[in-house]
Amino acid sequence: MPFDASSSSISPLMIFGLKSALIHPHDDIFNILCDSLNTAGLNFEDGDVLVVAESALATAENRVVSLDSVRLGAVAEKYAGLTGLDAREIELILQESDVVYGGVHGVLLTLRDGLLCPNAGIDNSNAPDGSVILYPEDPSKSAQQIVKSIFQKFGKQVGVIVADSRTQPLRLGCTGVAIGAAGFDAVTDKRGEKDLFGKPLHITRIAVADILASAAEAVMGECGECVPFALVRNSFAVMNPEAIGVETIPADDCMYLGILKNK
Amino acid sequence: MPFDASSSSISPLMIFGLKSALIHPHDDIFNILCDSLNTAGLNFEDGDVLVVAESALATAENRVVSLDSVRLGAVAEKYAGLTGLDAREIELILQESDVVYGGVHGVLLTLRDGLLCPNAGIDNSNAPDGSVILYPEDPSKSAQQIVKSIFQKFGKQVGVIVADSRTQPLRLGCTGVAIGAAGFDAVTDKRGEKDLFGKPLHITRIAVADILASAAEAVMGECGECVPFALVRNSFAVMNPEAIGVETIPADDCMYLGILKNK
Numbered sequence: 001m002p003f004d005a006s007s008s009s010i011s012p013l014m015i016f017g018l019k020s021a022l023i024h025p026h027d028d029i030f031n032i033l034c035d036s037l038n039t040a041g042l043n044f045e046d047g048d049v050l051v052v053a054e055s056a057l058a059t060a061e062n063r064v065v066s067l068d069s070v071r072l073g074a075v076a077e078k079y080a081g082l083t084g085l086d087a088r089e090i091e092l093i094l095q096e097s098d099v100v101y102g103g104v105h106g107v108l109l110t111l112r113d114g115l116l117c118p119n120a121g122i123d124n125s126n127a128p129d130g131s132v133i134l135y136p137e138d139p140s141k142s143a144q145q146i147v148k149s150i151f152q153k154f155g156k157q158v159g160v161i162v163a164d165s166r167t168q169p170l171r172l173g174c175t176g177v178a179i180g181a182a183g184f185d186a187v188t189d190k191r192g193e194k195d196l197f198g199k200p201l202h203i204t205r206i207a208v209a210d211i212l213a214s215a216a217e218a219v220m221g222e223c224g225e226c227v228p229f230a231l232v233r234n235s236f237a238v239m240n241p242e243a244i245g246v247e248t249i250p251a252d253d254c255m256y257l258g259i260l261k262n263k
Numbered sequence: 264m265p266f267d268a269s270s271s272s273i274s275p276l277m278i279f280g281l282k283s284a285l286i287h288p289h290d291d292i293f294n295i296l297c298d299s300l301n302t303a304g305l306n307f308e309d310g311d312v313l314v315v316a317e318s319a320l321a322t323a324e325n326r327v328v329s330l331d332s333v334r335l336g337a338v339a340e341k342y343a344g345l346t347g348l349d350a351r352e353i354e355l356i357l358q359e360s361d362v363v364y365g366g367v368h369g370v371l372l373t374l375r376d377g378l379l380c381p382n383a384g385i386d387n388s389n390a391p392d393g394s395v396i397l398y399p400e401d402p403s404k405s406a407q408q409i410v411k412s413i414f415q416k417f418g419k420q421v422g423v424i425v426a427d428s429r430t431q432p433l434r435l436g437c438t439g440v441a442i443g444a445a446g447f448d449a450v451t452d453k454r455g456e457k458d459l460f461g462k463p464l465h466i467t468r469i470a471v472a473d474i475l476a477s478a479a480e481a482v483m484g485e486c487g488e489c490v491p492f493a494l495v496r497n498s499f500a501v502m503n504p505e506a507i508g509v510e511t512i513p514a515d516d517c518m519y520l521g522i523l524k525n526k
Contacts (some may be wrong), residue, residue: 010303013482025456032362040273102522105403109522116433126459130512160424165469168431168440169377169519172510173450173470175477177431177436188363196285196389196489206428206480207436213323214438215478217469218498220277226459230345233275247435255381256432258364259372260523 010241011224014219015260016042017219018229025062029142030149032060036229043069044156049232050146051216054179055126055133056228057142063134064127065092089122091134096120096134114248115179116257121164136162139180140245147183147241157239163213163220169256176213182244184208184237208237209246212233274497279305280482281492288325292405293412295323307419310502312495313409314479317427317442318389318396319491320405326397328355342362342366351387351393359383359397364524377511378442379520384427400426402443403508410446410504413426420502422447426476426483432519439476446508447471447500471500472509 008177018036023029029052037043044050058064070088079094080087083103090108094100097110108116112135115121121135128186136142139162146160164182167173186209193204216230251257281299286292292315300306307313321327333351342357343350346366353371357363360373360383369410371397375398378384384398399405402425409423425443441449449472456467479493514520 010279012279013478014277015478016273016275104518104521107518109386109518110311114433121309125462129462135350144387166431167518168429168470168473170377170511170514170517171470171473171511173468173472173473175473177434197391199388199392205436206484207431207434207438208481210431210436210438211477211480214474215276215278215481217474218478221469221499234340235438236484248433249432249435254433254521255367255370255372255430257523258367260520 003158006206013215013235014233015215015219016040016231016233017227018042018231019226020056020228022226023059023228025054025059025064027060029057029060030146032056033146033229037231042231044150044154044158044231045233046157047233047235047237049159049161049175049212049237050154050182050215051161051163051220051230051232052143052146053228054121054136054162054219055098057139057162058133058136059126061136061142063136064131065134066131069131070225078124079108081107084163085119089119089124090222092132092134093120093122096122115246117164117166117179121179135164137181141180143180143244144182146243150239155227157183157241159237159239161209161213163216165217174217176210176215176217178209178213178246181246183241184239185243186245187247188236190239207247208235212237265433271460276478276498277305277496278478278482279494279496280490281305281494282489283319283491285489286319286322288322288327292320292323293409295493296320297416305494307413307417307421308496308501309420310496310498311419312422312424312447312475312498312500313413313511314424314439314476314483314493314495315339315409315428316483316491317384317399317402317425318386321399321426322389323395324399324405325396326399328397331393342371346371348382351365352382352387355395355397356385359385378509379511380427380429381444384442398427398442399524403445404443406443407445407507414504420446420504422500424472424476424479424504426479428467428480437480439473439478439480441469441472441476441509444472444509446504447502448506449508450474450510451499451501470510471498475500
């Protein structure tokens with residue numbers, strides 16, 4: 001039964017999952033997006049935020065690598081023993097990351113362009129057998145290109161997020177995280193605003209891009225559903241055509257790394 | 264302009280922010296919820312998930328503590344120097360936490376009933392001057408009580424999340440996290456399902472409660488908005504009247520703590 005919005009005095013935030021056919025290397029991600037939107041009977045509106053699954057974008061950008069093509073370097077074997085991962089995958093992880101913090105079974109914790117990510121974002125789920133998918137080369141730049149393409153074709157100012165799934169400290173299961181963003185303010189700064197009692201706020205920044213990346217997981221799934229896009233409508237995201245990038249902080253300013261890596 | 268859902272072939276996930284008046288100690292949170300729902304012109308449907316801000320619940324549960332009432336123990340001063348926090352607040356943090364991992368400016372990283380949380384969840388935002396708000400005593404038990412009250416009054420099976428905001432490792436800004444849950448499966452287990460290429464999935468669990476807690480932040484805000492509830496409709500949350508609690512993992516199994524605290 002369709003929901004009758006007119007019975008409520010408030011406009012809900014809405015998230016539409018947009019299906020596509022299987023995406024192949026060298027596909028045009030924007031064309032696929034337009035087809036998905038059309039199939040769903042939707043159009044863009046100003047202020048919408050589009051969430052794109054990083055694996056879909058990376059596949060279209062031909063970031064699929066056959067493990068047989070990987071030449072092993074000197075240190076890959078060491079981490080393979082620690083993690084139990086294929087040494088060829090380790091080699092790619094080392095090539096793709098700036099810092100390796102260490103490993104446990106199944107994962108190396110790495111830093112890539114300021115993003116903390118397991119295995120440098122390399123995934124062998126949703127990749128052909130014997131292959132892995134690297135992160136998109138520059139997710140925020142790709143997001144910005146989609147922002148521009150949407151504006152050119154639809155005349156609407158839309159924000160774009162490139163999203164991945166991520167576990168959180170001491171939690172079972174994955175939420176979403178924005179690994180790239182453009183066209184809106186990825187973090188809302190509420191410094192200067194007041195709390196319920198008129199005192200200055202202590203928690204002052206909302207990670208809008210990460211919140212919407214997580215929300216999108218609720219319609220995209222992480223399996224074989226072929227839902228590479230989610231369209232978020234009516235969020236408080238602030239459009240900003242010049243904005244590009246997600247906001248990271250240095251390890252020393254981080255509640256987790258600042259405390260744990262110095263113990 | 265209201266959205267005309269009939270133009271699309273898909274039913275979106277929807278999130279409604281529900282406003283209330285200022286909540287006071289000893290208020291009945293369920294009565295406030297019913298008033299908020301009524302004001303918004305909404306009713307519960309089977310499968311809805313209600314997100315409750317932990318500060319609203321904690322205030323109604325009279326978890327507000329005046330700092331003047333706190334008697335300092337032996338170690339509070341030590342952490343006060345490290346963090347710059349009021350020693351009386353530190354004392355409460357020590358009383359409320361099971362483990363203190365360490366501190367940086369403004370925060371002690373603590374474990375409370377398996378939940379990793381800054382300052383044992385104690386917050387002086389949205390508290391009267393000179394007071395702080397502790398976490399609800401048992402957030403999942405409170406969530407379960409709301410599940411039962413909703414079923415009794417409305418005859419609908421609804422999931423309930425008690426949500427807080429939380430920074431993520433190396434990220435600027437807060438997302439949402441479930442500190443309590445009941446009435447639905449907090450984590451969806453997809454082990455055994457296949458990826459796009461028919462291979463077994465590697466990432467197999469979705470932290471549904473955390474995803475929806477984050478999504479709710481997009482309508483609740485963290486400031487003086489007085490939006491203590493969010494109603495999530497059309498998510499893939501699986502109702503389970505017996506389910507209670509969020510799912511945490513031990514430090515050794517965690518990608519972050521397992522690696523960083525052993526360095």
